Amino acid sequence: MEKPDLTEKKIRGSLVYDGNLLKLHRDEVLLPGGKKTAREWIDHPGAAAVIPVLPGNRVVLVRQFRYPVGRETLEIPAGKLDPGESPEECAKRETAEETGFHINSLQSIGAFLTTAGFTDEIIHLFYTADLQPCRPGREGPANADEDEHLSVVIHPLTEVLQMIDEGLIMDAKTIIAFLRAQRKGLL
């Protein structure tokens, strides 16, 4: 099979928008054939997400209003990596903050690129059935980001898989995490 070199080389770059959340770059690049073009892309620190499974095959999910799509989505707990933070640490921290559950141990179920055409965002996925309430009897968002409003919901695993098959769960990381975990025999 032929393997042409498709590499694009950066000539120069600039940060054209430096927002609170989004860092947008515009780089001038050299294409394989020698032509030049511009590439616009969003610089992302990476993220981690985890499927938290309680006894009885019940899954802890978060319902959240996602402003860009103008509606609520049902997702597994997740968030961006803090500087210097490992994906495992991030998954544990976000789960505690968003759901009030403390994860003792977790296992990796891979990583994926959300939309490589315009961002370097990578999401590291985990699975755990080894968790307990941070403050028993008081599950729920403990310390979510100040402008993050969440609702914790617990669904039977079978219902979650059905919502994925029926297109009711549309979030990429949630779909990929469940289908991967299932193929690995974890669910």
Add this chain to the structure above:
Amino acid sequence: MEKPDLTEKKIRGSLVYDGNLLKLHRDEVLLPGGKKTAREWIDHPGAAAVIPVLPGNRVVLVRQFRYPVGRETLEIPAGKLDPGESPEECAKRETAEETGFHINSLQSIGAFLTTAGFTDEIIHLFYTADLQPCRPGREGPANADEDEHLSVVIHPLTEVLQMIDEGLIMDAKTIIAFLRAQRKGLL
């Protein structure tokens, strides 16, 4: 189950970066509790992608350098919707442009949100086994976008599923399309 209203309302918005590829908005929004915050998001026209299966369970994929992640990825044919174009039309057009295969008919396997925290991008997924070369004997990128350099590769389906399980295929739309098609009994 309690259902708190998590809706965020737009107060005013502005297009803070109007690029060739990326349109970045910064909106002032009202949070459920009455506080205000800013939401930065990328306006995306939506996209379509398709699993094209040839006789003998061989799959047509594209290898492409993805500048934001600095490396090549293996993906199903896909692209952004043109104004007024339906997802089906887009999937057919992109497959012809990127791979040189003409799709006669296709079937929907759902849609998903790539990363709803910062973009409204939705990708519509399709499956087809009803296709033929546009110009027999001359398969390959026919009319890809001017600055899009692609390499068409054909893999046995079993190999593709293995690359997904092993994390060698990391592209969200490609992973979701294959795992969904498999759950629907198409693969």
